Amino acid sequence: MQYVYDEGGCSHTLRLFPTDSCLSAGEWAHSGMLQFDYVIIGSGIAGLSFALKAAHSGSVAIITKKAKAETNTAWAQGGIAAVTDEADSFEAHVRDTLDAGAGLCDEAVVRGIVRDGPERIRELMEIGVQFDQQANGAPDLTREGGHSARRILHARDATGREIERALLDAVSREPQITLLENHMAVDLLTLRKLGHAGPDRCVGVYVLHEATGDVLTVRSDKLVLATGGCGKVYLYTTNPNIATGDGVAMAWRAGAQIANMEFIQFHPTCLFHPEARTFLISEAVRGEGGRLVDKDGRDFMHKYDKRGALAPRDIVARAIDAEMKRTGAPCVFVDISHKPAEFVRSHFPTIYERCLGLGLDITRQPIPVVPAAHYQCGGVATDADGASTVSGLFAIGEVACTGLHGANRLASNSLLEAVVLAHRAALALTAWQPPADAVPELPEWKSGEATDVDELVVIYHNWDEIRRLMWDYVGIVRTDKRLQRAATRLRNLAAEIQEFYWDFKVTTDLLELRNLVAVASLIVDSALLRHESRGLHYTLDHLQTDERFCRPTVIGK
Ligand code: FAD
Ligand code: SIN
Numbered sequence: 001m002q003y004v005y006d007e008g009g010c011s012h013t014l015r016l017f018p019t020d021s022c023l024s025a026g027e028w029a030h031s032g033m034l035q036f037d038y039v040i041i042g043s044g045i046a047g048l049s050f051a052l053k054a055a056h057s058g059s060v061a062i063i064t065k066k067a068k069a070e071t072n073t074a075w076a077q078g079g080i081a082a083v084t085d086e087a088d089s090f091e092a093h094v095r096d097t098l099d100a101g102a103g104l105c106d107e108a109v110v111r112g113i114v115r116d117g118p119e120r121i122r123e124l125m126e127i128g129v130q131f132d133q134q135a136n137g138a139p140d141l142t143r144e145g146g147h148s149a150r151r152i153l154h155a156r157d158a159t160g161r162e163i164e165r166a167l168l169d170a171v172s173r174e175p176q177i178t179l180l181e182n183h184m185a186v187d188l189l190t191l192r193k194l195g196h197a198g199p200d201r202c203v204g205v206y207v208l209h210e211a212t213g214d215v216l217t218v219r220s221d222k223l224v225l226a227t228g229g230c231g232k233v234y235l236y237t238t239n240p241n242i243a244t245g246d247g248v249a250m251a252w253r254a255g256a257q258i259a260n261m262e263f264i265q266f267h268p269t270c271l272f273h274p275e276a277r278t279f280l281i282s283e284a285v286r287g288e289g290g291r292l293v294d295k296d297g298r299d300f301m302h303k304y305d306k307r308g309a310l311a312p313r314d315i316v317a318r319a320i321d322a323e324m325k326r327t328g329a330p331c332v333f334v335d336i337s338h339k340p341a342e343f344v345r346s347h348f349p350t351i352y353e354r355c356l357g358l359g360l361d362i363t364r365q366p367i368p369v370v371p372a373a374h375y376q377c378g379g380v381a382t383d384a385d386g387a388s389t390v391s392g393l394f395a396i397g398e399v400a401c402t403g404l405h406g407a408n409r410l411a412s413n414s415l416l417e418a419v420v421l422a423h424r425a426a427l428a429l430t431a432w433q434p435p436a437d438a439v440p441e442l443p444e445w446k447s448g449e450a451t452d453v454d455e456l457v458v459i460y461h462n463w464d465e466i467r468r469l470m471w472d473y474v475g476i477v478r479t480d481k482r483l484q485r486a487a488t489r490l491r492n493l494a495a496e497i498q499e500f501y502w503d504f505k506v507t508t509d510l511l512e513l514r515n516l517v518a519v520a521s522l523i524v525d526s527a528l529l530r531h532e533s534r535g536l537h538y539t540l541d542h543l544q545t546d547e548r549f550c551r552p553t554v555i556g557k
Contacts, residue, residue: 033442036061036178038429039205039220041185041247044073045160046397046418047226048167052127053426054222055176061218062177063207065184065508069164070242072228072398073415076160077282077350078144079131079152080124080419081412082117085141088149090114097413100146100312101406102535103550104260109384109403113413113420120419121153128166131155142347143287144411146312152412157282157348163415182210184508185246186445188223188254190390194440201391202254203439210508215445221392221434224425225251225380226418229398230264230519232512234373235464235471238270238280244512245519247399251380252518256388257556259401260378261519262527263536265409266476267374268292268316271367272331273358281334281351281369283411286310288347290336292320293366295329314408314536317371321476324370333366371476375414377405377536378526381554386425389556392434396421401552407535453504462493463513466520474524478539483528490521526553 037058040047051060064070083093093114098105125131131153132140141150155162171177189204204219227247231239252258269286271279286292292301292309304319305311311319320332336344341363345352348362355362380388380395382402388395397418404417453459469489473482494517501514530537530553532546 033217033219033444034061035219037220038222038224039063039218040224040226041205042071042226042228042397042399043068043168043179044071044226044228044397044418045163045167045415046422047224048164048171049419049422050224050226050396050426051177052167052170052174053423054430055174057430058176060177061220062171062179063183063185063205063218064179064181065210065246066182066242068168068179068181070240071164072239072243073160073418074164075238075240075280076163076415077157077280078284078287079142079154079159079412080121080163080415081147081152081410082121082416083114083151084118084121084139084153085149085151088151092148093117093151096146096148097404097410098406100408100410102314102408103545104406104535104552106403112384113402113404113417116420116423117416120416120423124163124166124419127170129155129163131159142284143310144283145286145307145310145316146410152284152287154284156346157284157350160415180207183216184208184210184511185227185250186215186506186511188250188393189217189442190254191439192255194442196440198437199391199435200255201434202393204442206445208506208508208511213505213507215506217442217444219442222429222432223393224386224429225393225395225399226397226422227399229376230516231373231375233467233470233516233520233523234264234475235467236270236277236370237373238267238278239374240278244516245376246512246515247395248376248379248522249515249518251388251390251393251395252522252557254390254393255557256390256393257381257554258379258522259381259552259554260407260526261376261522261555262530262553263377263405263407264373264523265313265375265377265536266317266371268313268320268371269334269369270372271355272370273360273368276354276358278372279354281367282348283313285334285336285348285351288336289339290334291338292316293333293335294323294327295333297335297366300332312408313411314538317476318538320371331368331370334369335366336362337364337366375409377401377407377409378553381552384424385428386421387428394425394429396425403552407537447505450503450505453500453507453510456509458500459509459513462497463509463516466490466493466516470520470523474520474527476538478527478537480528480539480541483524487521487524487528490517490524493517494521522555525555529553
């Protein structure tokens with residue numbers, strides 16, 4: 001592999017032309033400033049889909065903090081929701097999304113995303129995504145909670161892995177795209193941060209190269225956050241390690257508005273096993289007839305909702321939580337053992353194999369499950385094209401809050417939203433011309449007197465403390481007192497962590513900890529502003545839904 005550096009006509013500016021579009025850690029040793037027409041942070045469905053479209057009109061860098069496929073996307077199981085069956089309708093999908101969202105969805109956004117779904121699915125198939133098909137060639141559609149029809153396209157029970165594979169393949173064939181693995185975005189650079197008094201906009205990003213510890217300055221007028229969610233803020237989560245809320249924290253520090261962070265979705269059925277704490281048992285298992293039962297095999301869901309185990313997730317997760325508290329049981333069970341073994345193995349091969357590896361044969365035994373943090377319904381506030389409130393900065397995918405999900409996301413609407421918004425953001429950003437005024441030279445990162453972190457234990461201790469306090473005080477069921485307690489503790493932790501940030505050389509662990517505490521605080525602050533129970537925000541102090549709060553919670557600097 002060779003790199004060609006070109007002075008690019010601008011002093012201290014290095015323009016980089018890699019001859020191979022995928023660079024891995026250790027292969028990338030350089031300093032100075034890089035410049036691209038588009039910089040996208042994150043290599044999940046949102047980032048990769050955007051990059052493929054933007055590459056037709058300029059150079060694109062995808063910056064991703066770990067290996068390229070280490071994403072929430074690659075872990076997605078159930079599938080992607082879209083209206084592709086004649087028996088289904090846009091109206092039904094819209095209605096189901098609005099119902100799940102508990103009055104807080106932006107109906108125009110919902111209608112637009114649902115309407116665009118089939119076209120984006122067709123494009124995914126064109127680049128090689130292989131969804132399961134029926135014998136007649138039509139998509140094989142599964143069902144999940146809150147959906148009134150079978151409308152989930154899937155690739156067995158590993159839909160995200162298939163989508164990520166196909167997108168990465170397509171990206172690797174695109175010469176305009178440079179993919180930087182093991183590069184972590186540290187902070188966004190805005191004109192205001194650079195001391196400009198005029199209108200603000202985003203003009204670049206600092207990026208830590210994990211292998212060398214160097215922090216690079218990357219210049220671009222068009223930046224897109226596609227950094228996924230923040231499941232790792234909680235002790236128990238279905239999310240992979242990358243989900244530390246970096247995008248929301250960076251956007252917040254850059255002055256963007258953040259919306260609806262109190263609505264954290266807890267998936268009802270995460271495997272309960274000491275050796276596999278983050279493994280999801282897809283809702284599609286219930287969609288295909290799996291029963292949700294207690295330890296004696298009794299169905300308890302009908303006590304809570306007439307839709308039973310296929311009610312929207314907020315209702316099912318809360319019912320499980322209540323049942324566990326009432327009986328003192330450590331878990332409940334999903335039981336699909338009444339279905340033919342071959343049906344279970346062919347529909348859910350990943351879940352079957354994983355459980356079998358842990359000594360659990362799901363064709364014969366019920367699966368122990370508990371709720372766990374799964375999805376961030378709020379995020380960086382954007383318009384229907386993904387534009388944030390900071391000019392030049394877009395946010396797409398789970399990091400964003402477009403108005404689609406409201407107070408609770410409908411199952412499998414996340415992959416849909418990501419792919420639709422990637423398309424729209426690409427259209428909007430390719431058409432957008434940044435102001436012609438000169439951007440000052442971006443300062444290089446300075447470590448100053450910072451030394452290496454002397455005691456890693458401090459980082460790990462704070463990391464654990466945040467995740468445990470969020471689980472205990474800001475979980476499925478909340479109270480004002482617990483939220484206040486969490487807010488106080490988080491303020492102290494944030495001050496301590498900010499000191500580490502100034503005193504020590506940055507590492508990915510330290511940066512993630514800094515982001516984690518910022519996002520945890522945004523969740524708690526948003527929850528404290530909502531004096532009602534709605535969707536995923538359920539508090540014993542305000543049990544009723546209150547129409548005065550029928551609006552998004554927006555926090556801005
Ligand atoms: P991600 O796919 O999470 O990608 C984020 C990227 O950003 C990663 O590459 C990460 O490394 C990178 N990144 C983060 N911070 C930084 C930083 N500071 N610097 C550089 N890079 C950074 N949704 C559905 O619709 N259907 C499903 O069936 C489904 N199943 C799911 C199952 C599981 C177990 C989980 C965890 C989620 C599931 N979801 C599902 C949700 C869905 O997978 C995610 O919401 C979606 O994949 C998010 O895509 P994304 O592109 O926004 O982010
Ligand atoms: C699942 O397969 O249960 C996850 C679906 C989703 O999060 O949308």
